[in-house]
Amino acid sequence: MHKYLIVLLSLLLLLSFTVPVSAAAPASLAQVVTPLIDSHPGKSGAYVLEKGEEALRARAWLTDHAARSIDVQYFIWSSDNIGILASEALLRAAERGVKVRVLVDDLLIDAPPDSMLALALHPNIDIRIYNPRLNVGTSKVKKIGNVVTGLRTINQRMHDKTALFDGQAGITGGRNMADEYFDYNHSYNFRDRDMLVLGPVVADMQASFARFWESPQAVPVEKLLAKAMKQMTSERATAVYAGLHAYAAKGENFAPEVRQALEELPAKFSRLAQGIVWDEVRFLCDLPGKNSARRRFDGGGRTTAALVDELKKATRSVTIQSPYLVMPSGALEIFRDLIKRGVEVRIVTNSLASTDNLQAFSGYHKQRRAILKSGIKVFEFKPDPAIRRELIERFPKLEKTAPIFAIHAKSMVIDGTTLFVGTFNFDPRSANLNTEVGVLIRNPVLAEQVELNIIRDMAPENSWSAADNADRFAPPEKRRKLRLWKTLPLEPFL
Structure with missing residues (x-):
């Protein structure tokens, strides 16, 4: 034990x-x-x-x-x-x-x-x-x-x-x-x-x-x-x-x-x-059942609404880490507006080589060109990032097997002062279907701490730029499966 x-x-x-x-x-x-x-x-x-x-x-x-x-x-x-x-x-x-x-x-x-x-x-x-x-x-x-x-x-x-x-x-x-x-x-x-x-x-x-x-x-x-x-x-x-x-x-x-x-x-x-910081901490949460929609797959939720509200307040920067990146309805428009106002938006997500969810990646893959064209800077996590040596305390024991190390953290930092850490993936499923929770805290010490860690995950030794077509580094079988999943209309469920 x-x-x-x-x-x-x-x-x-x-x-x-x-x-x-x-x-x-x-x-x-x-x-x-x-x-x-x-x-x-x-x-x-x-x-x-x-x-x-x-x-x-x-x-x-x-x-x-x-x-x-x-x-x-x-x-x-x-x-x-x-x-x-x-x-x-x-x-x-x-x-x-x-x-x-x-x-x-x-x-x-x-x-x-x-x-x-x-x-x-x-x-x-x-x-x-x-x-x-x-x-x-x-x-x-x-x-x-x-x-x-x-x-x-x-x-x-x-x-x-x-x-x-x-x-x-x-x-x-x-x-x-x-x-x-x-x-x-x-x-x-x-x-x-x-x-x-x-x-x-x-x-x-x-x-x-x-x-x-x-x-x-x-x-x-x-x-x-x-x-x-x-x-x-x-x-x-x-x-x-x-x-x-x-x-x-x-x-x-x-x-x-x-x-x-x-x-x-x-x-x-x-x-x-x-490392303990004392401040006002807000707990974001959805209600059981998420929302009142019955037949459609939209509807939002309390956590979604709170995070959207925080995003719209950004004046300088938005830094996001999410294992999956599938823009829900209206999300890309929000980011375009932020970028027009001079807000820098950076997101690190999984690459095809590191992802554990090909279905979700297929949704991102369909949107990737539009996301990059909007001005969002996207980084894709490598399956063998250098940072894993620091984050996995027992890495010397695992080094011979070289396990894949993929993003699962769900965090957002706004203007270097507002921090969200929780369960919310940046996708339609978290926005509309799954109940989600997390903590929101306006504290520059904690916000900077997490933002620096996310930015390190974006560094060249840990991630590829999404503009560089890193799909080629994934195994051929994964690339073939991705092509299959892209043919299916799965976006509402991703």
Whole structure:
């Protein structure tokens, strides 16, 4: 359980900068966080989690030190190493009396039914599935019927990613619960970004979670798998719990370098502590269901409207990082107007060689000439950028396999002072179909920090200029598939 335990101590040091390094570690999250919040009345603390392992350490420390509640909401929860270790950490929290609620979108969840039901059987754990029409508890016949009769409905996914601890600390951003979001995949990892927040903004995140949790679209897993639940005895559940604990206890699942990182955390203490910025932080979120449209695939949403409003206020510069770049209706006109007013617009997205989503790239490919002609400066991330050596802490261990490193971060900086970090991809799906969340903060320190990182990702050693036709560097098979996808009218779903 290497990755998950590491993470736990990291945040302790990150948050407890008012305590001497040599002092005994506080026993609970509240003992660490409450004095910090009280010393910054009316303000929320914000810390950017750029590295995958750092983001994992934050989640793990918070999970192990929460005393009252943990609420997590994810688009993807995989049954890989990270997914299993995360489940085991939540189980341990529940076993010490913490109330745990887990809400996961139905589309890409691949957890075994036995594991979900056994966890749901625990008195301190509740699991719900959002918009369950394609996967959990859905037969093949019913799945086909749902596609035929409700194409819009099945495409309305919950893309939110939040983790909330004792109502005092939260994490939101691009990362799902799977190996590739924390630099532990041996073939493909994501360059991603999260924001750790403390204080008042967490109450807004908690309110958003509650709306989704109580929504009719959030269905208890035991209701979806009612027949299987009848077979889930306490003995079978106990066996599942034992299996999770045994997996986490094995050395091969909790690597030595992770333990070493925990031991080295005191040396990083000062840098982590100084990274917390206290200011007003706004939480952007959509409502369950996104919007009231029923047959069309447009409609927008609260997050979309808020981001458009911020964009239109730009006077000097707009810097965006998004894994997918498919202009929603009206977006290109907004950028053209900004550029006419002298605003510099720069966007870094994935290249054909690095992208994990050929369908989305096909939409971008159709628009690329018009985007460049508008005056937007576009950069396409290389599959082997130099920056991965710095961002992936355990890169020497992965260097021989040379995994692809692709953008998954969703961030925007306006005029060097306004920062957005969240789940919003720059595409029609995020604008109109998926529910999205993120934090918006007007703070030049954090804005500059993230903008500099995005600009570094645009550098020649990390990205190609989109004007240079970097498609030729992608494998021939990928280029052939791209030509196929471009023939299909997929834009509303991208």
